[in-house]
Amino acid sequence: MNYTEKLVAEKSLKDDILCYWQMKGDIDEAVGINSRYLPKGQNLLIFNYGRDIEYMEATKFMYLNPRVIIVPAFATSRIINQKGKIDLFGISFIGDGLYKLMRLPMTKLVNHLTEDLRQKYENLHSELDGLDFPQKAIVAEKFLTDNINQNLNSPPLQQAIKAIHQTKGKITIGDIAKKVYVSERQLQRLFKTRIGISPKVYCKIIRVNNYIDFILSKDESVNWMELVVEYDYHDQPHLINEVKSIAKLSPKKLQSYRDTLYHRYTNE
Template sequence: MKYKETNPCNQLRSHIHSFWELQGEENDRVWERIFPDGCPGLVMNLGDSCITDNGSVTMEHGKTYLVGAMTTFKESFMDEHTHLIGVCLKPSAFSSFYSYVSLNDLKNQTVLFDQNLSFDKDKFNGENHTDYLNQFFIGRKNSKKHRIVSLLKHIQNSMGSLSIEELSKSNNISVRQLERIFKDSIGLTPKEYSSIVRFQKALNLIKSPRKGRSLLDIAFECGYYDHSHLTNEIKQKTGRIPSQL
């Protein structure tokens, strides 16, 4: 399987993590598992029909799908006829390009996207799609500043350890209003997003082992109560235990 990831232009880097392309190769027949990262995305299917969301959704050729933020893993079936183009948005970026629905309705969902708001399939005939995607999103970008951006930075800077009450107090906003802003803007509650930030930190540490650092050390470093708490969180979000990652 061939996977290629490219960075957006400087104008878009505060809104988009990356553009990516995935193509199947001969004899590929595998369920690919992805883990939650708190980010929504857009996927256009240029290949044959592709089964995703653990078998519950079929992405059809030539259509674009909106992928909501995930709180647990999902699997997609890939074979030699798979060809997907995708955009990984930053958590709060969707509303900078689209006025659509509350992203809370799309949590853990993959839904057909309005084709009038989507990409031009014919623009993907060449080798390099990055220029077209940069131009597409620059053309859609609005200049509105969203309060959610600073709220997300507070959580990211604390690596998910900041309590919701602390976040509420430091931003002079009620917990109830905080919940609404998060659900509408990124499709997750503050607690869910904090959990994903903390999980991603732990995942990176587990995948980059350091001599003398145990799983218990990682648990404490990432703010988990103990070894079991971390293991249960990993299992919930990946379907695997730490030693299988």
């Protein structure tokens, strides 16, 4: 499996888009490969030019059709099965970039799409077909520049996300609300509407991703007490259970895998 990515170049998109990426390869038709994807607090728009993806467990992934897939932010790891020809081109959104592109709350995006919106992304799929990865990224970036509505910016949400990342998720919802001058209820609504998960879950995802980065950077055994102290936990089991709640794998098991942008791990 070959994976390629390109960070967004257009300055006006840097608060909304992390990167464009491509996954290509040929996998055994009979068995395929089961893969575990860990949440990053990002939304994805994926264009599929290969074999249909099979889901191994219930997800919030939504098909516009088998070729165009919207992946709202999810709270725990997902397992999918890929087999045969793999040819995916994806856009990784950060913050509420997907909301500003689709101009719909995440709940409506998952459950209700107009025919016009559906057709718009089917047309983009056709426009990208046959292009190489650099060309796809150029076409996608032009499309996003033309279609993301910057008038839908939410300074409180952007400030809240910044505060969460600066603290590596070690911040209470009350403290975030005070910092961005909104009520906790308003903060909950902003995250659920624009990203698809609560601020509490978003904080947990950021914390766990920081744990995982730490774990996977170590060649030797992890010093758990170092992590417990760093993230203000009462004890080691509390921290380990939080990793399991997101990854559905123990930290020890995660050490046997290595990181990619989407934390892709073969499921055993």
